Amino acid sequence: MGTNGNGRRGGAKLHMEEGDCNNDMESPELDFVYDDCDTQANEIAELYSYTEHPEFQLNVKAFEEIMEEFNFPPSWQRLTESQRRTIIMKLLEYLDLAVNDIRMRAARCILYLAQGCWAEMQSDAEQAHWARLNIFNLYEMGVFSAFVELLNLEIVRSSTSTVASRKLAESLADSTHLRVILSVLYLITEHMRTESYNENSEYQHLVQLFKEELGTPYGEELLPVQLLNMVTHICAGTASHFPMKKVLLLLWKILLVYLGGIKELKDRKMKLREKYGLAPIAEDTLEVVKGMRASSPPPSAVDMIENQNPSQRKIKDVDRAMRRQTFMKQTSLDESDEQIYVDKEETKLKPKLSILHVLQAI
Incomplete structure (x- = not known):
């Protein structure tokens, strides 16, 4: 992946011998960059599939209906900071209701806020600005932990549903609630990850608080463990309607925020070698891999x-x-x-x- 999701950002290639590749069509050159992740815009775009496009309008509809119920104009930009916080508090109260339709409508409204209220924005830059602002307001008011509880509730509901167990084929509608919940969690996590690289950010205290929260169990288990359990259910075939892509993306970004990426791993290795009196690494494996030519693995003996x-x-x-x-x-x-x-x-x-x-x- 590159800066625009398509091209290589840079990096030297290793020299290829003449016999390394006899046919370029059989082993084509793959354009990629070996890195933790791409730009924030591309990483957020990776979250959605083409089949979810109609659901963006459902988020807008949920926002407009709830704003009408609260007697506010359906324009997030025109509201004061106090009014926005009041609306978020009311949405959190809706998330605690037992009626599933009301609860998920509030979740869609929050997802629309996390997406930057795109329907009323005039440019991508304006949408990104409001998405960042809303994300940190949502996190500060406890939306992340509320959605983790929603995720646990939805996992239990999906696992014990007799209707789901009797269905012969899973459809996109079966994972609607989970996709909304995972999307909100992913957007918050991705913005926290990006903000952690900005040392002059006014939200550094929230980023640090977020890292500490990821290391705290929600109920009996950590959030990454819960996501890994979801992957286990998917692989076992007991919950085939779970959105695997969103689960893996969220798990990946949580690990990057909490444990760090390639750079943090390299620094950790150097400190540990120095601590135990070992010689520094002469050749960094990751740097070598970055310059290697991408190719398919060799065929197995059976093939x-x-x-x-x-x-x-x-x-x-x-x-x-x-x-x-x-x-x-x-x-x-x-x-x-x-x-x-x-x-x-x-x-x-x-x-x-x-x-x-x-x-x-x-």
Whole structure:
């Protein structure tokens, strides 16, 4: 990745021998930079997928509806600092309600604030300015910890949901609540990470407080442990609707904020070697890797044998096709069972409905 997410920012290439690559088409040059992360704008853009584009309008709608309920104009810029803090406090109260729809509407409104109230901004720079300002106001008022509690609640609700366990196929709608919660947590974490490099920032005390908060357990476990448990559920197939990409991105950024990146690792290694009387490292492995040519890993022994024996590969392809066909048959059976279950439920309701109609007629 580069400064704009596409090109290389710099770095020397290692010299290639003539026999290193016989065919450039088989092993093309990959343009990348070996670093912790890209620019903040690109890292935030990485959070969203194309399928989430319609949900941006839902965030705006939630914001406008809540502002109307609070008797405020639907323009964040026109409000005073006191009015903004009052609205955030009311949104936090909504997050504590038992009604799921109200709770998630407040979460969408907070997500819209964390995104910089983009609908009323005239430029990207203006949106980035308000996003930064809102993020630190949200964190200062306890939004991060409130959303961690929401995340725990949603994980438990998703894991114990009998409806989710009966569904044959997961859809994008199944992860809507989790995606909203993880997006808010990610945006706060990413801004904290970026702000930590600005030594003259007026928010340095909040950055330090955020690092300390990450080292404090929420309930029984640390937040990174909770995210790793989510990854475990995804890999085990018990919660396939969890948004894996957002979980991994949030986990990655939390580790960068709390533990540091490549530079911090290098400094730590040097201090430890000096402490135990070891000679300093003559050649930095990370610096060597930055200049290496990107290439695919060598083929395994099994792949080489299969390529040399076409008949064996053909048998494997046939076996794979038979497994796919068996799976499709099983899916059809499951769909039939599901339809039978629905028909039974409808049959149970029909006598009740007819009795109700008789009573109404009387």
